[in-house]
Amino acid sequence: MKKGLLQTLIVTAILSGMNGVVSAGGGQNTSKLDEYTLDDVVVTAQRVETKDLDTPATTTVITAQQLKDTGATTTYEAIERVPGLNAFSYGQGGEAYGGMFSRINIRGLDRGTLMLIDGVPANMLNYNSFLNTIPVDSIEKIEIVKGAGSVLYGADAFGGVINIITKKSEGKKVRGSVSGTIGSYEKNYAVTVGNEDVTLTYQRDYRKPVHQIGRIYTTGTSRKARANGTKDYVFLNLRLSDKLTANYSYADTNSEYDTFKYDGGGTKDWTKPEYRYHWDLKTQRVGLTYDDSDRQWRTKFAWARQTIRPFAGNGTTNTDSNSYHFETQKAWDLRGGKDNLVSGLEFHSENVEDHTKTEATMRRDSYAAFLSYTRQFNDYFSATFGMREHFVKANSYEQRQNVFLPQIQTLYKISPKAVWYVNIGKSFEMPAVNSWFPAATRKVLKRQHEMKPQVGWNYETGLKFGDQKESVKLAVFRMMVKNKFVWIKDPSDPTISIQANQDEFRNVGMELEYNKQINPHLSARIGGYYANPQARDGQKWKQADARQQYFLGLQYRNAKLRVNTDWYITAKRQDAYYLMTGKTQTQAKRGPDHRVPNRIEGNLTMSYEMTPDQTVSFGVYNILNRENPINEYEYWSLPRNYRLSYTYQF
Template identity: 45%
Template sequence: MKKSLKCTKLGLTLSVLLASGVMANSGFANSVERENEFSLDPMIITAQRLERKDLDTPAMTSIITAEDLKNTGASSVFAALEKVTGLSSTAYGAGGEDYGAMLSRANLRGLDKGTLVLINGNPVNLMNYNSMLNVIPVDAVEKIEVVKGSNTVLYGAEAMGGVINIITKKSPQNTGGSVGFQYGSYSKGFEIGAYGEGLNVFYKKENRAKLDPANKLFDPKKTYTIKDKSNNESLFFNYDINDKLSFNYAYNDAKNNYRTAKANGTTTKNNFYYRTLQNAGLTYHDQNNFKSSLTYNKYKIRASGDASTIVDASSIYFDNQKAWKLRNNKDVLVGGISLSRESYEKGDKPTFDRDSAALYTSYTYNISDKFSTVLGLRGHFVKSNSYDDAQNIFLPQIQTLYKINETSAWFTNIGKSFEMPSTTSPYMYGKVSTFIKLKPQEGWNYEMGWKRITDTESLKIAVFRMDIKNKFKWVTEDTLRPDGNSKTYVQINNDKFKNSGLEVEYTKKINDVWQANFGASISDPKSQEKNKAWIQDDARLQFTAGITYRKDKLTANLQVMFLGERQTATNSYYGKHRIPNKVDLNMTFGYELTPKDNVEFGVYNLLDRANPTNTGEYRSLPRNYILSYTRSF
């Protein structure tokens, strides 16, 4: 208890110090070549499917630029997102690694598996998981837009807590490339990039060291997990076929070895997992505001040793969108149609397919120069199959924006959202599959906020509430029928979920050299099983802060993240307890040796804490460093 209290005080103390300008993130604009342009009011595409300035967007937003990724030394998109205000994560290894079919994921506003990830505006979630986060190498990312609150009207299922849009770099007019090498205490690797004549190519390979232990050993008579050496490869390329048509492809291959061992280190099981992720997208976008896209996503996992997992999941999406400017360009009408098929196959069992179609529209009406409203509606239709009943769901949304002056605005955002059961559900049912028909989880999101954005600072404040019914829950089969298996988990509708909270983001450009920011999220995510007591679902407190120094050839960054009042841990060997608080302090330096040579050095988890990354208390890496060198040509 004393230790937990000390950790809480430490996290709050660091956050207060950082908020006063002692530490924070960067916010420099970015391109393939380093620029000095700076903007705290960037253009955002995700929130309304059209470009709008942040100040003109009626939603709480967070933007991570390529320069932010570089300055903070983020090893993956997943690692970068962990610092976003209001976002929590579940991971089984460094940078969002999976453990077999146990997938890492990022969640906005406390709702597990309720956040939709997009790549260049196209959905990439599979099996209700957003594990495609790491399919794109960090060096290929132009920026990441995080839009909180319901976005189901424009993007469909799974956008209940919000949307994360990973926007990749476009090829510049000039031709060039880079070669980089990294060496660290837990990883080493290299990366190659090339661009020119409409083509961008990035390749990265990383070898990771053994982590022992990978999780906490509670019962000395039982086992714990050791993560042995692993490797990870990523490939991404984007090709602009012409000024209207582009194609992108991403591939990620991970080979992991997890062992379970007794307290004395004796191995009891040796599990090998081979996982591949693929994403391909073809996009047509013309000057008449017509956009059409076709996206394919693929997840594949195989196992050997003592593991036997065999899973294939895929999805294909087709989306047509058109925008019209009305009333002398005062208003904008967006309309579109989406078609999708999700597929899942486990071992020798038959393939499960789910087909969906949707019509959506959004109308931005400017009542005056200061006040505007956005009315949205989506009709989402799911075809029945052997496991799902047909669904005809209508989702309304209304947003308002009041421009107080040129630098500040007040907004509201109210929308209905929903999510279909995971495509994995039929394969987990076992004996209950013949009589359980799952309903979508659905509910309402309410958000109200204020933004003030100038040339030197940005302050965003929002309060929100989420009310979800039919929340998905996994239980053992024997709790549903007498002859059920106590080791087989099945998905049911059994819960309600709600969350109310406050989010604050502040960024300050102190001068041409220093920039600081601070973020805070205070909320109460909880769920209820029938008429039982409400149970906490996620952390209640999150504080992030840091500082960036940039002058001449030197860049330095120091940042901290505190996660407190977390939910109850899975293991109760030592009694019911909360997951310990997470305090993550990182420091990075970058130096430009020549216009073409750069060196970077980062130290991560400076406090050397065994930070839990999920309810099973898997651990983040201990204190570690990475030294990297990049040569441009």
């Protein structure tokens, strides 16, 4: 550890010699910017507008233009390339099947990342599976804040927060766009139209079959194949007044995967139909925001609903889930604007009904009060003291919880373009509402599979240097969590997966992001993550997630042409969930026999502006055509594939 800290200090000393001047501008509309800089405004980290350089946390912002440049068709594709973030999905772009939810984790902790839509929590059943419910064309920017976040944003924010900020059109004139994409494994079209009062987006995706979507272990196991699927998005943004806005999102996903057994006599291949898993997943969300900037008063409400229905076949997940969230906050400028105080109240309710179980209906209500005070001690040093009192109401399954969550952050300005920060906070998260219902009756389940909340601490220190031409972010962190949530096979029925607690989770590591504008046309981005995520169940610690991530991006642009290439590697990964025989370690009563292989993804995208209103784009993805496993179950991303897109603006 001492050696690692010494290396960090050496790197810091080298970077502190960088040249550049911080821009004097602030409060820019990031939807109009090609790149994000340290001088741009971040609203997520402290619930009030602060510049990145003045924010005591690790922050990453992806602008609308950067989303286009990467060719991302889903939010997952864009954010899984950020160092320290890891996608857990069942296929490319956050593919999910029924209750097999895809999600993003931060710094190796599954189910510890909170998703926000316009600043309002949008997790469901402890997962950020709503990430793919907003069309990419409706996103203005994505703010990612790593580290302790539970004090300001509540449960689920163990590893950090992902805030999707949606677009708001400007002007009375009606404007819009029409786009279409044709690809090797997908096609879609989208229409957006609106003005400053109302904006509507509709998108429809078609997914083509994929012959094999994961590892085949032995002839005794099955081949999984993706079938045809569709997805419909609707997103509506309304400006009801100067202070009141509303939005509505709807997504309907029809997904299916099939399994095939090995034909030992005829084809010598996995061609015999075995099982068919076919679901319809619908999500809806309504958000209301009242924002009185003059009085620094903000109130928000959100309702979300998720329904899963099995079609004909072997899929069994059949649930309805709802959540309601209300919050109000007030900010005050103190001591002539030197200090800032933010306080607020929250109410959150979540319920789930499982139609395949006996009496499997549950509701959980929670309440919270939070306070955050930022004190400017002098021109160089400031500190933020935060606290949250979090109450969880008792129900027929769970005891009442009353948890106090403190947080302290400090910021020291080394120079006008460099800062050093510290961020320490406690986090708390209840088990998923549906964690009590993996089998027949709730009474038996409570006795056999009772779960505890996971509680932990985040410690982080970091440095930020830079200006509009060059910037560096370096962070060193430590996470400690008790009662980590995991999925295991039910000891009484190995065909069923249930949620349970492990004893502990810990992670120590560092992250680095470097951005450089090489010349007016060429820019580069380099990032890395090196850590040691471990989980303990009993006396033995074992690796819980990937230890290394690397990212390299280059972009060329001129008046009409933009060329972008991204390469990212996930390495030194954890043990695979299944043995090479296809059995789990528990079933085989032995240890692991292989690790999850490294994931190496390389993409190349190009866009050309034929006229001011027309743009054509082309992308090549998974250039090396690797069988890249996304998660510990060894589901793969897509083979090498191509996409051609056309956009017309009016």
